[in-house]
Amino acid sequence: MISQPIFLVGPMGAGKSTIGKLLAAQLGLPFADSDKVIEDRSGADIPWIFDVEGEAGFRRRESAVLHDLCSGESQVVATGGGIVLMPENRALLKNHGFVVYLRASLDQLVERTSKNSNRPLLQVADPRAKLQEILLQREPFYDEVADLVCDTDDCTPKQAAQMVVDRLAAISSG
Numbered sequence: 001m002i003s004q005p006i007f008l009v010g011p012m013g014a015g016k017s018t019i020g021k022l023l024a025a026q027l028g029l030p031f032a033d034s035d036k037v038i039e040d041r042s043g044a045d046i047p048w049i050f051d052v053e054g055e056a057g058f059r060r061r062e063s064a065v066l067h068d069l070c071s072g073e074s075q076v077v078a079t080g081g082g083i084v085l086m087p088e089n090r091a092l093l094k095n096h097g098f099v100v101y102l103r104a105s106l107d108q109l110v111e112r113t114s115k116n117s118n119r120p121l122l123q124v125a126d127p128r129a130k131l132q133e134i135l136l137q138r139e140p141f142y143d144e145v146a147d148l149v150c151d152t153d154d155c156t157p158k159q160a161a162q163m164v165v166d167r168l169a170a171i172s173s174g
Helices: 016-027 034-040 046-070 087-096 107-112 127-145 159-174
Strands: 006-010 031-033 076-078 098-103 149-151
Touching: 006 016, 016 031, 016 076, 016 087, 031 034, 034 046, 034 076, 034 098, 087 098, 098 127, 098 159, 107 127, 149 159
Parallel strands: 006 076, 006 098, 031 076, 098 149
Antiparallel strands: none
């Protein structure tokens, strides 16, 4: 179907990791989560990296991991929500893979992220306002890199993964 990595991009809470695992299973491909790779390589979790190195340090680690994931085999890769912030990352995504933007409404993102304390950027007084700010900043970049956009609001992760499979099949045959 697709002979290069399939990168899932989108804001935190869009379902990249959950949908990515299901998508990889349906396509018979390996799955990688860039945040998990960063944690495995550094021996520390994302909040700790943010605390010690700041967002800039985390973004450097994220770029290095993305570079490595781009040179690998066909696989499904869930990326961190902010991976699109750096121009060199956007170029890597566009030039070395097929990019699926998993889009979700602000209401859905707030609901999906509200119970997870492992999101350093949302440890603020008004997480909804922070998510809205993040979306305004990043949405143009998600659109810029996307080869395919899938809305995840009104579907389960399994339905979203099937939607991606169906749309990839249509692209491959068309």
